[in-house]
Amino acid sequence: MYNSLRMRDIASQIHPQTNLAAHETVGPTIMARGEGAYVYDDDGKQYIEGMSGLWCAALGMSEKRLVDAATRQLNTLPYYQNFAHRATEPAIELSERLLKIAPVPMSKVLFQSSGSEANDTAVKLAWYYFHAQGKPEKKKIIARNRGYHGTSIGSASITGLPHLHREFNLPLPGFLHVTCPHFYREGRPGETEEDFSTRLAEELDALIVAEGPDTVAAFFAEPAMGTGGVVIPPKTYFEKIQKVLKKHDVLLVADEVITGFGRTGAWWGSQTFGLEPDMITCAKALTAAYMPLSAVLLSERLYAGMKAQSEKIGVFGHGYTYGAHPVACAVGVEALRIYEEDGIIDGVAALGERMAEGMLPLAEHPLVGEVRGVGLMWGVEIVRDKRTREAFPADMQFGIGIQNRAFENGLVCRSLGTAIAFAPPLISTPEQIDAVVSRFRDALDRSLDAYLAGGGRLGE
Template sequence: MLSNSLRDRDIASQLHPQTNLSLHEKTGPVVMASGQGVEITDTNGKTYIEGMSGLWCTALGLSESRLAEAATRQMGVLPYYQNFAHRATEPGIQLAETLLEIAPVPMSKVLFQSSGSEANDTAIKLVWYHFAAQGRPEKRKIIGRNRGYHGTSIASASITGLPHLHRDFHLPLPNFLHVTCPHFYREGKPDETEEQFSTRLANELDALIIAEGPDTVAAFFAEPAMGTGGAVMPPKGYFEKIQKVLKKHEVLLIADEVITGFGRTGNWWGCQTFGVEPDMITCAKALTAAYMPLSALLISEPVYQSMKAQSEKIGVFGHGYTYGAHPVACAVANEALRIYEEDGIIAGVAAKGAQLGGLLTPLADHPLVGEVRGTGLMWGIEIVADKVTRAPFDPARAIPAKVQEAAFAQGLVCRALGSAIAIAPPLVIRPDQIDAVHKRFSTALDQIADELGIL
């Protein structure tokens, strides 16, 4: 059984993000003890398939010895150094070079942080810095999308389009705007095609920029495929149409690849999968396969030139983090990128994604499921109360959360996100484990449907 001392110590001492704190005092934690491959084992000895890669991040599973060895080697040589004021380390230099080599569009420089939130927060600051250098400091409004997720810092949460990240935090900050979530199943009109839906959303963005004043709008943030918003795939023509609007109004496009980068969608970058050509790219999570905290912001040449001009004018580039370009984290990232390439990990995602999608897609016929969507190893299952009207369940009933808990009881970690369930296993998952994901999730769906009396 779970050690009462661990349970009580956790409740007494630790806060848990994205958790009902009052409920946690009653239920306590599930304490995880060890991991092997794509499986995680708790202190009761029960083993689960980690079907969410932790938080979309453990792309190489939980026991990749090469990453541990890379960290150990670097710790033995130089466990830390900062990169402020003309200092650098070899792992950071190497990682920056590699990221520029594999970037989906030409990029000029890389700036390192420790988390996706920090990377997106930094991108906002550089957007403002860029337009200040151009003599247009009033061009500073930032547009995100409803249900988009970009982090939980004050600024990154302001781009995020999820109400529970705003409520009673006095967010979003002024000058942060949001447009319609590009989820055709939920937001499309009955008489629209996907292409028409994309056109409507592009027109909405155009109208917003014009209403706000193009001289005041600086940037648009978008995940190539939306993660925490429910594993939402962009509709046909969406990014092509959106990018035309942004270019017309000289609005920068920042691609948030924190979840989609490094193989999740079947390519190195989600931008390659969905035809996105950004001015900046943020990435984290699978950059180190989550073995060390690290994020990177890739910056285009025009933005770098603005930064250079401003630092000359002011005398210094006034930004940075203590652990940016941490040599141990960079060493782990360098090894992770080698593994992705040398072991054919990313090249193998297409076949694994086809297998997982082939098993999950027929669940659209299940009485609880309205839509199954995804690509690569990133899938969302929309839970509905009425398949005809597409109406979700009353949120107070927490039906997706009940499906999540039923799957957990079956030995599968998945995640309820709004009215959807997300499944995004490590890229190293085996075919037999993919079969087990489907079996356990299907069993959980049937269990909840039976409890609701609709199976």
């Protein structure tokens, strides 16, 4: 009964972000190998990996320099911990490199293994810092609806997606959410983008005042929202939000887990959208996903408070067994070298323009309400009525149907709410970018044909 890989998977493994009952019937698609921007299933079928895995395989699936970096370190020192004054050369070098390329001056780096751990850690550090300032009540965390910051207990509480909360007893108390900065969905009739940004800044200010500024520690924001549907901030948004945060001494944490290391066309999304964070969390493309690794970058202001607090207590009581893992750090060092030496990040702008040339005309398609994106991070909003912007009912899973038809076409993309998301590897060729667009356009057309043939109607 369990002699095939598919049956063995169903019998043994839980798949995140999956309908577990449906999986027992559908089973997995088993990916067997990868090469550049392509992955191949165990039947040999080729797919363009239009999501870089989970936004992370920025250098594709066959970068030998990363494999060699890991192998060298495995043969030298395969593991060591960094508790209690221990260190390794790869962790030191990667820390130095991250501080050198940081979008604003940063003082220190703290390593973890995942983006969720990094955001959990950032919450703890904000609390620790304000204890050092004699403000222990300053501990509430504010984020945005549809923001994504992870799925651990703390990071899922920051996240503003209901399905990550439902029946998990989340979010925890003290985690608050404000309006998603998606102008297409949240803007009011007659409101300009600048007016919308003003309203959201006023909403944030009012929430901080209502809760008490002496109780609010930090505001978490992705420079461009990823899993919430690729939401690009409206004009003047972060300029106005940051004024509110500074007014109330609320820390800004830039979640660069998706946007860091070239995804938006700059080293950091904070550079693209003008953020000046107190902390930066990053992961994913930090190692191009070849090893699990994340980092929190901290300003000198925060580090000084943490140092004083640890001196008072006698120890900085935080850490992970695999934090600053030497193999992961060695791969991270090599990934940063490749981004810089091979001009990878410099090349994103041209690839992004190529993708825009293909994607933006899709706005005329009967099923598309909006096309939005930056660099190699794009979202296509799916609607039933272009005039009213009505979405398809969630129980129809219309976006999943489009995603599945694209998969049949040999394209990996991802249905996220009412949008379809794309994040191809930064090493994609112009021809591969064109193929992403053409294969997706075909999936749209086939989805429309099937819907109309089944008696469905679009809005006028």
